[in-house]
Amino acid sequence: MGIATEELERRIRSCTLCRLHRRRKNAVPGEGPLSARVMLVGEAPGRNEDLRGVPFCGAAGRFLDELLKIAGLKREEVYITNVVKCRPPQNRPPRDDEIEICVKNYLRKQLEIIRPELIVVLGRTAAKALLNEEVTMAVDHGKERKVRFSGRGIRAFVTYHPAAALYGAATRLKLREDFSRLAEIIKAMKA
Numbered sequence: 697m698g699i700a701t702e703e704l705e706r707r708i709r710s711c712t713l714c715r716l717h718r719r720r721k722n723a724v725p726g727e728g729p730l731s732a733r734v735m736l737v738g739e740a741p742g743r744n745e746d747l748r749g750v751p752f753c754g755a756a757g758r759f760l761d762e763l764l765k766i767a768g769l770k771r772e773e774v775y776i777t778n779v780v781k782c783r784p785p786q787n788r789p790p791r792d793d794e795i796e797i798c799v800k801n802y803l804r805k806q807l808e809i810i811r812p813e814l815i816v817v818l819g820r821t822a823a824k825a826l827l828n829e830e831v832t833m834a835v836d837h838g839k840e841r842k843v844r845f846s847g848r849g850i851r852a853f854v855t856y857h858p859a860a861a862l863y864g865a866a867t868r869l870k871l872r873e874d875f876s877r878l879a880e881i882i883k884a885m886k887a
Protein backbone atom coordinates (compact mmCIF):
# COMPACT_ATOMS: atom_id res chain seq x y z
CA MET A 697 0.00 0.00 0.00
CA GLY A 698 1.38 3.39 -1.01
CA ILE A 699 2.10 6.21 1.41
CA ALA A 700 -0.57 8.41 -0.20
CA THR A 701 -3.20 5.76 0.44
CA GLU A 702 -2.11 5.11 4.00
CA GLU A 703 -2.35 8.83 4.69
CA LEU A 704 -5.77 9.02 3.02
CA GLU A 705 -7.04 6.04 5.05
CA ARG A 706 -5.75 7.60 8.24
CA ARG A 707 -7.56 10.83 7.42
CA ILE A 708 -10.81 9.03 6.63
CA ARG A 709 -10.69 7.01 9.87
CA SER A 710 -10.36 10.19 11.93
CA CYS A 711 -12.51 12.45 9.72
CA THR A 712 -15.05 14.80 11.30
CA LEU A 713 -15.95 16.81 8.19
CA CYS A 714 -19.65 15.88 8.20
CA ARG A 715 -22.26 14.88 10.80
CA LEU A 716 -21.90 11.17 9.99
CA HIS A 717 -18.77 10.96 12.13
CA ARG A 718 -20.80 11.41 15.32
CA ARG A 719 -22.41 7.97 15.49
CA ARG A 720 -20.00 5.81 13.55
CA LYS A 721 -17.97 3.10 15.26
CA ASN A 722 -15.51 2.85 12.38
CA ALA A 723 -15.14 4.76 9.16
CA VAL A 724 -14.73 2.43 6.18
CA PRO A 725 -12.20 3.79 3.67
CA GLY A 726 -12.29 0.89 1.22
CA GLU A 727 -10.35 -2.26 0.41
CA GLY A 728 -8.38 -3.67 -2.48
CA PRO A 729 -5.14 -3.36 -4.39
CA LEU A 730 -3.99 0.01 -5.72
CA SER A 731 -3.37 -1.73 -9.04
CA ALA A 732 -7.07 -2.65 -9.35
CA ARG A 733 -8.43 -2.17 -12.88
CA VAL A 734 -11.99 -2.37 -11.59
CA MET A 735 -13.43 -0.28 -8.77
CA LEU A 736 -16.82 -0.92 -7.17
CA VAL A 737 -18.62 1.96 -5.49
CA GLY A 738 -21.64 1.47 -3.23
CA GLU A 739 -23.67 3.84 -1.10
CA ALA A 740 -22.48 3.76 2.52
CA PRO A 741 -21.30 1.32 5.19
CA GLY A 742 -24.02 -0.70 6.91
CA ARG A 743 -24.08 -2.13 10.45
CA ASN A 744 -21.50 -4.90 9.93
CA GLU A 745 -19.19 -2.63 7.97
CA ASP A 746 -19.42 0.02 10.70
CA LEU A 747 -18.57 -2.58 13.36
CA ARG A 748 -15.62 -4.03 11.46
CA GLY A 749 -14.35 -1.08 9.42
CA VAL A 750 -14.30 -3.07 6.15
CA PRO A 751 -16.63 -2.70 3.15
CA PHE A 752 -19.32 -5.21 2.13
CA CYS A 753 -18.73 -7.74 4.91
CA GLY A 754 -22.35 -8.63 5.79
CA ALA A 755 -25.08 -10.43 3.85
CA ALA A 756 -24.84 -7.94 0.96
CA GLY A 757 -21.10 -8.61 0.87
CA ARG A 758 -21.63 -12.36 0.59
CA PHE A 759 -24.00 -11.75 -2.32
CA LEU A 760 -21.46 -9.38 -3.88
CA ASP A 761 -18.86 -12.17 -3.73
CA GLU A 762 -21.26 -14.41 -5.68
CA LEU A 763 -21.82 -11.64 -8.25
CA LEU A 764 -18.08 -11.01 -8.65
CA LYS A 765 -17.63 -14.71 -9.40
CA ILE A 766 -20.29 -14.46 -12.13
CA ALA A 767 -18.35 -11.52 -13.62
CA GLY A 768 -15.09 -13.52 -13.55
CA LEU A 769 -13.57 -11.28 -10.90
CA LYS A 770 -11.89 -12.13 -7.60
CA ARG A 771 -12.56 -9.91 -4.63
CA GLU A 772 -8.84 -9.46 -4.09
CA GLU A 773 -8.34 -7.97 -7.57
CA VAL A 774 -10.97 -5.20 -7.28
CA TYR A 775 -11.07 -2.07 -5.13
CA ILE A 776 -14.33 -1.73 -3.18
CA THR A 777 -15.52 1.45 -1.51
CA ASN A 778 -18.58 3.63 -0.91
CA VAL A 779 -19.70 7.15 -1.73
CA VAL A 780 -19.67 8.04 1.99
CA LYS A 781 -17.27 6.34 4.36
CA CYS A 782 -19.34 6.46 7.57
CA ARG A 783 -22.62 4.69 8.35
CA PRO A 784 -25.70 6.95 8.30
CA PRO A 785 -27.94 6.45 11.37
CA GLN A 786 -30.46 3.60 10.87
CA ASN A 787 -28.98 3.13 7.39
CA ARG A 788 -30.84 6.17 6.05
CA PRO A 789 -29.64 7.35 2.64
CA PRO A 790 -26.73 9.76 2.88
CA ARG A 791 -27.76 13.41 2.43
CA ASP A 792 -26.58 15.58 -0.43
CA ASP A 793 -24.20 17.67 1.70
CA GLU A 794 -22.66 14.53 3.25
CA ILE A 795 -22.13 13.04 -0.21
CA GLU A 796 -20.64 16.23 -1.57
CA ILE A 797 -18.11 16.59 1.26
CA CYS A 798 -17.08 12.94 1.30
CA VAL A 799 -16.77 12.58 -2.49
CA LYS A 800 -14.78 15.80 -2.81
CA ASN A 801 -12.37 14.90 -0.03
CA TYR A 802 -12.02 11.13 -0.42
CA LEU A 803 -13.67 9.33 -3.34
CA ARG A 804 -12.15 11.70 -5.87
CA LYS A 805 -8.71 11.17 -4.30
CA GLN A 806 -9.19 7.40 -4.41
CA LEU A 807 -10.01 7.69 -8.12
CA GLU A 808 -6.83 9.75 -8.63
CA ILE A 809 -4.70 7.15 -6.84
CA ILE A 810 -6.22 3.97 -8.28
CA ARG A 811 -7.13 5.24 -11.74
CA PRO A 812 -9.54 2.38 -12.49
CA GLU A 813 -10.36 1.44 -16.07
CA LEU A 814 -13.92 0.56 -15.10
CA ILE A 815 -16.18 1.64 -12.24
CA VAL A 816 -19.06 -0.62 -11.24
CA VAL A 817 -21.66 1.77 -9.88
CA LEU A 818 -23.80 0.01 -7.25
CA GLY A 819 -27.18 1.66 -6.78
CA ARG A 820 -28.85 5.04 -7.23
CA THR A 821 -26.84 7.00 -4.66
CA ALA A 822 -23.53 5.97 -6.22
CA ALA A 823 -24.92 6.71 -9.68
CA LYS A 824 -26.06 10.17 -8.66
CA ALA A 825 -22.72 10.95 -7.03
CA LEU A 826 -20.56 9.65 -9.88
CA LEU A 827 -22.65 10.39 -12.96
CA ASN A 828 -24.03 13.66 -11.60
CA GLU A 829 -27.59 12.78 -12.53
CA GLU A 830 -30.59 10.93 -11.18
CA VAL A 831 -30.89 7.47 -12.68
CA THR A 832 -33.91 5.22 -12.82
CA MET A 833 -32.54 1.82 -11.95
CA ALA A 834 -35.30 -0.06 -13.75
CA VAL A 835 -34.21 1.66 -16.97
CA ASP A 836 -30.50 2.29 -16.49
CA HIS A 837 -29.25 -0.91 -14.85
CA GLY A 838 -26.96 -3.18 -16.86
CA LYS A 839 -25.79 -0.32 -19.07
CA GLU A 840 -22.44 1.29 -19.69
CA ARG A 841 -21.97 4.99 -18.95
CA LYS A 842 -19.03 7.35 -18.49
CA VAL A 843 -17.84 8.97 -15.28
CA ARG A 844 -16.28 12.36 -16.08
CA PHE A 845 -13.18 12.78 -13.98
CA SER A 846 -10.11 15.03 -14.32
CA GLY A 847 -10.79 15.73 -17.98
CA ARG A 848 -11.23 12.10 -18.95
CA GLY A 849 -14.11 9.70 -19.17
CA ILE A 850 -13.88 6.51 -17.13
CA ARG A 851 -16.02 3.56 -18.27
CA ALA A 852 -18.80 2.87 -15.81
CA PHE A 853 -21.28 0.02 -15.48
CA VAL A 854 -24.49 0.79 -13.60
CA THR A 855 -26.36 -1.81 -11.60
CA TYR A 856 -28.41 -2.25 -8.43
CA HIS A 857 -26.88 -2.18 -4.96
CA PRO A 858 -26.46 -5.79 -3.75
CA ALA A 859 -28.32 -4.92 -0.52
CA ALA A 860 -31.46 -4.18 -2.59
CA ALA A 861 -31.41 -7.80 -3.72
CA LEU A 862 -31.74 -9.11 -0.16
CA TYR A 863 -35.40 -8.04 -0.14
CA GLY A 864 -36.52 -9.39 -3.50
CA ALA A 865 -35.88 -12.33 -5.82
CA ALA A 866 -36.58 -10.18 -8.88
CA THR A 867 -33.72 -7.78 -8.06
CA ARG A 868 -31.43 -10.73 -7.28
CA LEU A 869 -32.14 -12.08 -10.75
CA LYS A 870 -31.53 -8.70 -12.41
CA LEU A 871 -28.22 -8.36 -10.58
CA ARG A 872 -27.12 -11.82 -11.68
CA GLU A 873 -28.04 -10.93 -15.27
CA ASP A 874 -26.18 -7.60 -15.04
CA PHE A 875 -23.04 -9.28 -13.70
CA SER A 876 -23.23 -11.84 -16.54
CA ARG A 877 -23.22 -8.87 -18.92
CA LEU A 878 -20.34 -7.39 -16.94
CA ALA A 879 -18.45 -10.67 -17.44
CA GLU A 880 -18.33 -9.94 -21.18
CA ILE A 881 -16.86 -6.49 -20.55
CA ILE A 882 -14.29 -7.91 -18.13
CA LYS A 883 -13.37 -10.67 -20.56
CA ALA A 884 -12.74 -8.07 -23.29
CA MET A 885 -10.71 -5.91 -20.89
CA LYS A 886 -8.50 -8.82 -19.90
CA ALA A 887 -8.04 -10.12 -23.47
Ligand code: SF4
Nearest residue numbers: 711714717781782798
Ligand atom coordinates in the same frame (compact mmCIF):
# COMPACT_ATOMS: atom_id res chain seq x y z
S1 SF4 B 1 -18.83 10.38 5.82
FE1 SF4 B 1 -16.94 11.10 4.85
S2 SF4 B 1 -16.91 13.33 5.18
FE2 SF4 B 1 -18.42 12.45 6.61
S3 SF4 B 1 -17.26 12.11 8.52
FE3 SF4 B 1 -17.22 10.20 7.34
S4 SF4 B 1 -15.30 10.27 6.16
FE4 SF4 B 1 -15.77 12.38 6.86
